[in-house]
Amino acid sequence: MQGPSRPVTGYPVPNVNGCAPNPPPPSAATATAYPYQNPNPYPYTYYQQPLPSQSPRATFARRLLFVFAAVLIIFGSIIFITWLVLRPRLPDFSLQSLSLPNYNSSTERVTATWDARFLVSNPNKKLSVSYSDVYSSVYYHGYDLADSRMPPFEQGTRNVTTIETSFSLVDAYIKGDVVDAINKDRSNGQVKFDVFVSSWVGFRYGGWRGRRRVLRVSCGNVALNSSSGKMLGVAKGCDVY
Incomplete structure (x- = not known):
């Protein structure tokens, strides 16, 4: 027979303070209600x-x-x-004089001589200019009457040079309507011609040489007195391009 002070097996031990006993600690099986699940059930390896x-x-x-x-x-x-x-800067050209000292014409044959003098100015302070393959021509209303080739020359800085050339026709064939138009203008007291110049030019500064380019000069509507054959008015400025 068991004593009255010994607890009965199978019953909880009464709390002497009159409070309910502490619950037993949860076991490892019941500690986690929802076990961890992999959010990605199909893992894969990333290859760059x-x-x-x-x-x-x-x-x-x-x-x-x-x-x-x-x-x-x-x-x-x-x-x-x-x-x-x-x-x-491009050089400046002016036609100082143009004369026609002799002129003879028949129906389609002309013998004539034109004398021209140009004043060429180099306005550059640091650059010299060289001219080569210098050609000039005299035209009448777009018709090429005669051509001339001038010698090459050079200009220093701020240099002014005078060049002369002549155009000659000796019993040369000229279209009849051109000859008639020239003779008609001469009978009216004056005849106008156009003078052109073309040349290769190069600029130089000490040992530096610029790229060569073609220079063109146009002196248009140059009036000559029919009786004297000399240019009317003063020197005529030319277009340079």
């Missing part, structure tokens, strides 16, 4: 796609294009700076 390899030819062409563009920019800058410093 390799970058496409560049073609050696494409790389070389790109570098060559870059070098070419850089050289072009540098070269253009040098030319622009040179132009700003030197400021090249």
Whole structure:
């Protein structure tokens, strides 16, 4: 027989303070109500796609294009700076005199001589100018009467040069309507001619030489007195381009 102070097996021990006993600690099986689940039931491994390899030819062409563009920019800058410093200007031409000392014509045959004198001025302070392959022509209303070739020459800075040339026809064939028009103008007291000059010119500053270009000069409507054969009025300015 068990004593009265010994608890009965199978019953909870009464709390001496009169409070309910503490619940037993949860077991490992009941501690987690919802076990951990993988949010991605189908895991996969990420592989980074390799970058496409560049073609050696494409790389070389790109570098060559870059070098070419850089050289072009540098070269253009040098030319622009040179132009700003030197400021090249075209020469000035004026026709000082034009004369027709002798003139003979038949129906379609003409013998004549024109004498021309030009004044050429180089307005550049730093650049000298050279002229080569200098040709001149005399026209009547767009019809080429005679041509002449002049010797090459050079001009220093701020230089003024006088050049002369002659145009000759000796029993040369000229269209009948042109001869008739010239004779008609002469009978009216004056006849007008056009004089043209063309030349290759180059600018130079010390050891620097600019690109050569074609220079064209036009002296239009130059009136000659029929009786004296000399130019009427003073020197005539010419268009240079």
